[in-house]
Amino acid sequence: MDMKVNIAGVEWKNPVTVASGTFGSGAEFADYVDLNRLGAVTTKGVANIPWAGNPTPRVAEVYGGMMNAVGLQNPGIDVFCERDIPFLRQYDTKIIVNVCGKSTEDYCEVVERLAGEDVDMLEINISCPNVKEGGIAFGQDPKAAEAITKAVKKYAKQPVIMKLSPNVTSIAEMAKAVEAGGADAVSLINTITGMKIDINRRTFVLANRTGGVSGPAIHPIAVRMVYEAANAVKLPVIGMGGIATAEDAVEMILAGASAVSVGTANFHDPGVTMDIVDGIGEYMKQQGFETVSEMIGIVR
Amino acid sequence: MTSKKKENAQVISQEMIAQDIYSMWINTEAAAEAKPGQFISMYTNDGSRLLPRPISICEIDKDSGSLRVVYRVTGKNTGTEEFSKLQAGDTIPVIGPLGNGFPAEKAVRKRAFLMGGGIGVPPILELAKQMECEKKQIVVGYRDAETFLREEFEQNGEVYISTEDGSIGTKGNVMDAIRENDLEADIIYACGPTPMLRAIKAYAEENGVECYISLEERMACGIGACLACVCQSKEKDHHSNVHNKRICKDGPVFLSAEVEI
Numbered sequence: 001m002d003m004k005v006n007i008a009g010v011e012w013k014n015p016v017t018v019a020s021g022t023f024g025s026g027a028e029f030a031d032y033v034d035l036n037r038l039g040a041v042t043t044k045g046v047a048n049i050p051w052a053g054n055p056t057p058r059v060a061e062v063y064g065g066m067m068n069a070v071g072l073q074n075p076g077i078d079v080f081c082e083r084d085i086p087f088l089r090q091y092d093t094k095i096i097v098n099v100c101g102k103s104t105e106d107y108c109e110v111v112e113r114l115a116g117e118d119v120d121m122l123e124i125n126i127s128c129p130n131v132k133e134g135g136i137a138f139g140q141d142p143k144a145a146e147a148i149t150k151a152v153k154k155y156a157k158q159p160v161i162m163k164l165s166p167n168v169t170s171i172a173e174m175a176k177a178v179e180a181g182g183a184d185a186v187s188l189i190n191t192i193t194g195m196k197i198d199i200n201r202r203t204f205v206l207a208n209r210t211g212g213v214s215g216p217a218i219h220p221i222a223v224r225m226v227y228e229a230a231n232a233v234k235l236p237v238i239g240m241g242g243i244a245t246a247e248d249a250v251e252m253i254l255a256g257a258s259a260v261s262v263g264t265a266n267f268h269d270p271g272v273t274m275d276i277v278d279g280i281g282e283y284m285k286q287q288g289f290e291t292v293s294e295m296i297g298i299v300r
Numbered sequence: 301m302t303s304k305k306k307e308n309a310q311v312i313s314q315e316m317i318a319q320d321i322y323s324m325w326i327n328t329e330a331a332a333e334a335k336p337g338q339f340i341s342m343y344t345n346d347g348s349r350l351l352p353r354p355i356s357i358c359e360i361d362k363d364s365g366s367l368r369v370v371y372r373v374t375g376k377n378t379g380t381e382e383f384s385k386l387q388a389g390d391t392i393p394v395i396g397p398l399g400n401g402f403p404a405e406k407a408v409r410k411r412a413f414l415m416g417g418g419i420g421v422p423p424i425l426e427l428a429k430q431m432e433c434e435k436k437q438i439v440v441g442y443r444d445a446e447t448f449l450r451e452e453f454e455q456n457g458e459v460y461i462s463t464e465d466g467s468i469g470t471k472g473n474v475m476d477a478i479r480e481n482d483l484e485a486d487i488i489y490a491c492g493p494t495p496m497l498r499a500i501k502a503y504a505e506e507n508g509v510e511c512y513i514s515l516e517e518r519m520a521c522g523i524g525a526c527l528a529c530v531c532q533s534k535e536k537d538h539h540s541n542v543h544n545k546r547i548c549k550d551g552p553v554f555l556s557a558e559v560e561i
Contacts (some may be wrong), residue, residue: 024525028549031304032523042471044527052542057518059528061351066520073527075541215350268343268350269306270395 001284005039005259006072007236008159008184010120010261012039012094015292016249016277019214019240019263020045020098020123020163021070025084026091032270036276040094042261047100048109049102050076052129054130055207060196065215065242066264067194068210069130072100081117094120096161100128104151106263116158122158124148125191129166129212139190142177153232156252159184161238164229166218167175171225174216179233187238187261188229188294189222215264223255230256230297243271246279253280256297282300304560306343308391312366314384318446320373321419322384323358330396331367334360336426337491337514337553340367340396341522342343344379346549353379353523356491356514358422358449359429367396368413370422370449398522399552402489402512410486414457415474415500417441418491423514427489428456437483439472441492475499479527485509494561501556511556524549528548532560 017040025043026035035041043045053073060067074080080097088095097119101107111122126139138148143242146276149162164171166189175186191212196205222241230237239257243249244265252260265272280292289295309328317323330340341352344519359368373380380512386392395539404427416424421440428438436457440447453459461469462477473496477483490500491514494558504511517529530544534557537545545551545559 022521022526024527028521028523028525044525050541052544053527053530056528056530058530059351059518059520059526061349064350066526068350068520068526070527073530073540073542073544075539079541118428216347262349267352267526269393270521270523271305 001281001289002291003281005173007238007259008121008161010159014039014277015253015259015280016273017042017238017259017261018266018273019127019261022266025080026088029240029266029270033273035088035091035093035223037274038093039259040096040120041088042096042123043080043098044074045072045098045100045128046074046077046080046107047112049074049078050074050079057205057207060205060211061209062194062213062217064089064198064217065213066267067196067206067211067213068191069206069211071130071143071208072128074100077113081113085117085119089118096121096123098123098125098163100125102131104148107148107152108155111152112155115155116145119158121161122156123161123187125161125163126191127163128212129165129167129191129193130208136165136167139174140168142173145174146177146181149178149183153182160265161185161187163295165190166221166225168239172228175229175233175235179235183235185236185238186229186233187240189218189241192218192221201207214242216244218242219248223251226252227255243276244268246276246283249280249285250295253292253295254297254299258296301453303454304395309394311386311388311390311392313388314386316384317370318448321370321446321448323368323370324383324386325368326392326394327364327366328394328396329365330394331360331362331365336360336403336430337402337423338397338399339552340369340394341385341398342369343393344382345393346382349358349379351520352395352512353383354519354522356397356423357426359426370539372419378474395522399548400550402427402514402553404431405429406510407487409434411435411437411484413439413478413483413485413490415439415488415490415492417474417496418443420492420496420514421449423491424489425452425456428453437485439474439477439483441477441496441541442468467516473499475503488512490514498561501561504556512553513556514552515547515554515559515561516552519548522548534558534560
């Protein structure tokens with residue numbers, strides 16, 4: 001049995017990575033997870049300059065999940081390159097750098113800077129619902145999504161994964177748009193915009209008023225969207241959204257994902273990714289799959 | 301390497317010690333390394349509630365490998381309500397100890413205030429037990445006459461009480477108790493609601509007193525990764541590269557001059 005997967009020319013030792021923003025740059029989880037056993041580590045979004053993020057409260061628990069409006073706080077690309085890349089390079093895993101920005105130029109600046117760095121893939125976040133500029137503004141309009149994909153591809157030396165938002169009418173149309181722009185892969189779904197109200201204080205729970213809903217509650221929505229995107233484009237799809245168990249991960253792969261990201265479940269159990277890697281292997285053994293690619297998108 | 305993990309701690313005992321305030325002893329590996337002012341992440345056994353509840357450590361018994369947590373049930377159908385129903389022999393998933401804790405050693409040969417307000421009172425108990433200082437002045441504030449942990453405090457220092465309704469001690473808050481009793485200190489340790497900590501920080505700055513405050517904020521991961529529980533720092537923070545510090549990882553205890561609250 002072989003758990004290796006090939007995502008846009010990059011070979012991962014297994015199909016499991018982590019969702020950007022739920023894992024820092026790996027350092028905080030290194031006490032709980034053997035980072036060598038992850039297919040890839042996807043880092044917290046990084047911009048050209050440091051971002052302070054949103055006011056607190058930034059998170060709230062909701063039934064079967066959570067909401068966040070962290071607002072892409074990050075130390076900026078310089079600190080990231082000096083500190084986080086060397087840290088991750090100590091481990092035998094692939095590095096996927098999530099890139100955020102307020103304008104096309106911001107994204108391109110980070111992508112150009114990373115062209116000279118020892119990282120394996122780039123994930124372009126055009127789907128964050130919690131920042132006023134950039135983010136989702138590029139991810140809800142197919143023309144804008146295609147244009148920014150084209151722009152970053154000019155500077156990118158590593159394969160580009162476009163991270164898509166579920167807050168759209170047609171995920172298939174968005175996936176096709178970034179494919180037309182030259183994307184090497186897509187990842188989905190980012191969080192679903194939500195709101196929670198504190199009925200005793202009679203105000204919004206999050207300082208940002210709205211936030212992105214994640215966790216097992218959104219898993220069926222994510223499976224449906226991964227299925228639709230995978231059937232709309234030829235690109236590999238990295239599936240995420242509420243994966244908390246190996247069974248959830250397998251479901252996503254059968255729907256069409258070539259790899260999966262574990263997000264909110266890392267907060268419920270920092271060691272969960274190890275169980276998911278092991279559990280996918282056990283499923284393959286039980287069901288007689290020799291390779292992961294035999295499983296991808298076979299439910300039609 | 302992978303030295304830490306979520307663990308199923310065993311409940312040794314549980315009792316209600318005031319209205320909505322529960323005291324629970326648990327047997328946990330977290331006890332071995334725990335310090336006063338640190339917290340543990342406590343998880344519910346309900347699959348619809350995913351996030352840990354950060355609960356401060358009230359007492360540490362290294363010999364038996366156990367910790368005491370004293371916490372408030374925040375309402376109906378909450379995670380803390382579920383915790384309050386656990387009984388001896390039940391298990392509860394925990395991770396810890398987390399955070400930095402109070403620097404108790406800085407109080408040696410000093411006159412100290414150990415201040416707690418409301419559900420910020422419990423972590424002050426282990427601090428009081430461990431601290432060696434010239435004058436240990438424990439100033440604790442409550443809503444009313446339900447002055448939980450008071451007897452334990454009285455075994456560990458001079459105790460001054462404030463109550464919002466004036467039923468016991470000074471009527472008002474912990475700052476009122478300091479004024480009424482003409483107390484002075486060279487170092488302050490405090491945990492409680494933000495308005496209380498704000499007043500203590502202002503007092504410490506006016507009087508040039510070294511002051512450590514334990515902050516609270518909504519958390520998700522509890523281990524420094526998600527950046528949910530930040531507070532504003534006076535100087536640019538080394539890790540974040542902006543004026544934010546992580547309460548769960550860089551705190552929850554901060555030198556009051558370091559943070560803006």
